[in-house]
Amino acid sequence: MGDEVKLYGSTGGSPYVCRVDIALNLKGVKYEVIKEDLKNKSDDLLKYNPIHKECIPATFKVFGNVGDEQVLAEAYEKLQILENELNIKGTKFFGGNSINIVDIAADYIAYWLGMIEDTTEIKIITNDKFPKITEWAENFLNCQVVKEVLPPKFKIPKEQTLAYFKQRFGKA
Incomplete structure (x- = not known):
């Protein structure tokens, strides 16, 4: 890699x-934040990261449509695919006994979704329903490289959070 690596965004x-950040640290790549x-x-962020132009994560639909069975x-159906994959493999992580790109891509489930669940008091992933995902999330969050990157958990007022999800992801 001859070029300098730059990571644009809002860390934390x-x-x-x-x-x-996790992937670069895992691979030992030096980079500028x-x-x-x-x-x-900035123009650079929009140029290099088109997700900021148009991205509506469907995973938030549950919080925007509270009570919609x-x-x-649908959320359970998608999570069951991951649960089954972990069950079949019988490994600590999706890629085996150490984290890989699939685990990193699923960090949303391990960290961010849990934080939203804590804030809204709406539980989607429970140990009873998804024991393998719960175990995987704990293993993932206990990896040193992950601990070094993820910000401390924070809590936004429940009403404010639910109003945001309803406005952004609720059915019209």
Whole structure:
């Protein structure tokens, strides 16, 4: 790698930046963090990271449609695929006994979703329903490289969080 690696984004507040941060640290790649004000995105951020132009994560639909059993059933169906994969493999992580790109991509489930569940008091992933995912999340969050990157958990008022998800991801 002859070029300097630059990581654009809001470290400590973006699951996407955290994923890249974890992967770079895991591989021992040196890089420069260029912090971005996400309310006033730079031209470089928009150029190099098109997710900021148009991205609506469907995974938040559950929190935007509280009480909608169909939306919850869809979330469970997708999570069951991951649960089955961990069950079949019988390994600590999706890629075996150490984390890989699949685990890093799923950091949303291990960290960010848990934080949203704590804030909203709406549990999607429980040990009874998804024991393998619960175990995987604990293993993932206990990896040193992950601990070094993820920010401390924080809590936003429940009403504010639910209002945000309803406005952004609720059914029209």
